[in-house]
Amino acid sequence: MKLTDTTVQKLPVPQAGNRITYDDDVSGFGVRVTAGGSRSFILNYRTRSGRERRFTIGRVGIRGSEGWSTGAARKEADRLKKLIDLGEDPLAKVEADRSQKTVGELCKKFMEESRETNSEGTASGYQGQIDNYVLPILKAGTLVVDVEPEDIQNLHRKVGKDGGKYAANRVVALVSHMFNRAIVWNGSKKDKGWAMFNPTKGTERNPEHNRERYVDPKDELARLLTALDGHEDRQAVDILKLAMLTGCRKSEALRARWDQFKFSEGEHGPEGTWTKLSHHTKQKKLHHTPLSAPALLLLDGLRSAAEAKATKEKVEVSPWVFPGRIAGQPRDSIKRAWEEIRTAAKISDVRMHDLRHSFASILASGGNSLQIIGKLLGHTNPATTNRYAHLFVDPLREAANRVGVVIDAGNGNKPSAEVVDITRGRS
Numbered sequence: 001m002k003l004t005d006t007t008v009q010k011l012p013v014p015q016a017g018n019r020i021t022y023d024d025d026v027s028g029f030g031v032r033v034t035a036g037g038s039r040s041f042i043l044n045y046r047t048r049s050g051r052e053r054r055f056t057i058g059r060v061g062i063r064g065s066e067g068w069s070t071g072a073a074r075k076e077a078d079r080l081k082k083l084i085d086l087g088e089d090p091l092a093k094v095e096a097d098r099s100q101k102t103v104g105e106l107c108k109k110f111m112e113e114s115r116e117t118n119s120e121g122t123a124s125g126y127q128g129q130i131d132n133y134v135l136p137i138l139k140a141g142t143l144v145v146d147v148e149p150e151d152i153q154n155l156h157r158k159v160g161k162d163g164g165k166y167a168a169n170r171v172v173a174l175v176s177h178m179f180n181r182a183i184v185w186n187g188s189k190k191d192k193g194w195a196m197f198n199p200t201k202g203t204e205r206n207p208e209h210n211r212e213r214y215v216d217p218k219d220e221l222a223r224l225l226t227a228l229d230g231h232e233d234r235q236a237v238d239i240l241k242l243a244m245l246t247g248c249r250k251s252e253a254l255r256a257r258w259d260q261f262k263f264s265e266g267e268h269g270p271e272g273t274w275t276k277l278s279h280h281t282k283q284k285k286l287h288h289t290p291l292s293a294p295a296l297l298l299l300d301g302l303r304s305a306a307e308a309k310a311t312k313e314k315v316e317v318s319p320w321v322f323p324g325r326i327a328g329q330p331r332d333s334i335k336r337a338w339e340e341i342r343t344a345a346k347i348s349d350v351r352m353h354d355l356r357h358s359f360a361s362i363l364a365s366g367g368n369s370l371q372i373i374g375k376l377l378g379h380t381n382p383a384t385t386n387r388y389a390h391l392f393v394d395p396l397r398e399a400a401n402r403v404g405v406v407i408d409a410g411n412g413n414k415p416s417a418e419v420v421d422i423t424r425g426r427s
Helices: 007-009 070-085 090-099 101-115 120-138 149-163 166-185 218-230 232-247 251-253 293-313 335-344 353-365 370-377 384-408
Strands: 018-022 031-034 039-046 054-057 262-267 269-277 286-290
Touching: 007 070, 007 166, 018 149, 031 070, 039 070, 054 070, 054 090, 101 120, 101 166, 120 149, 120 251, 149 166, 149 286, 218 232, 232 293, 232 335, 232 353, 251 262, 262 293, 286 293, 286 370, 353 370, 370 384
Parallel strands: none
Antiparallel strands: 018 031, 031 039, 039 054, 262 269, 269 286
8 A cells, every 4th residue: 555654553453473564656665563563664675686685664653753754764765775776785784783892892891801911900090091081082882893083083182181191192092902902802703893993093192201200318208207297197108108118009008918918037137028919911920029127117017006906896807908998998099198298298299109219219329220129119021110220320420439539549649539529610
């Protein structure tokens, strides 16, 4: 029959299954009515290979409800038939789109891998970037194959505006890593619909400069220690002191467990080591670092206090060196305390990670080699430690001066030379 809005709405509902009524104007165009009362426009067609297909155009709009009118559906059927005549298969395209993965699925699968191969701190950082920037800007429902280089440039620009130029670079680097993994997944016969190329390629990153901020031991260190002694959050103070004494990362200090520490009595007194997981290897290689006497004293006091508290409350000692407010969890942040402490010490530009740099600078100024510094900091790549090479200028100058003095003193006919700082003005 000639399908109209009126005739479509009056078609009877079958007792079971579904029934299709075809239009006598456009071949293959019809309306399907199911036993449940659902009405949808369809198009029957044959591909060039002779395969018979049925494409659902959409639901029938009845009495102002959302859906297709008969006239609009007939025009769509006519348009599709012209594409079919050109060799296209509309249903195959829909089926292909259904197999395509979304940005939300990409983030989920990537994080599942990340939690298995990276440290808890690294995985948590990735999740924060995804939640704060990637999903809100790229949108979870966007198909992975539809993400274009322009979208990445837009992401980079928006993150740079809201989070800073370094954050923008880190987010793009993360997305690049995610798409590289998606390309690998797409090569699997069992898991299709991921990415064929990496849209981050060609995105111009913001210029960066290696940060070389250290706590000056002659002035700033004294102010920092005074501020630490005067702050009321004693747990935060102990976390910062542990970081200063060991050069550990913030996440390592916050998530330190008692079973990572080993204490013993050595020939010259108490000894101890801290065994922790490396943050830079997928194999999670163990990193053993010796503890100094002040670090041992700090940990001994913390352990004694934890045992006394557990005895008083008749509970087990927490496995965490720095327990958080949530039972069974470590403390997750000292951001507020650190802001107050560095403000009091008048070093507001110093980050907590700079305490790690300061640890390395003290080692370097003492003449310790890059190899020793790298081992104490837990670096798995020597290139990471090389950033501290410039700190050896003063020890090298002192060593060179000592040689010069010895050689000069050997000349009995000439008075020993005096080393003078030529950068100072003459009187």
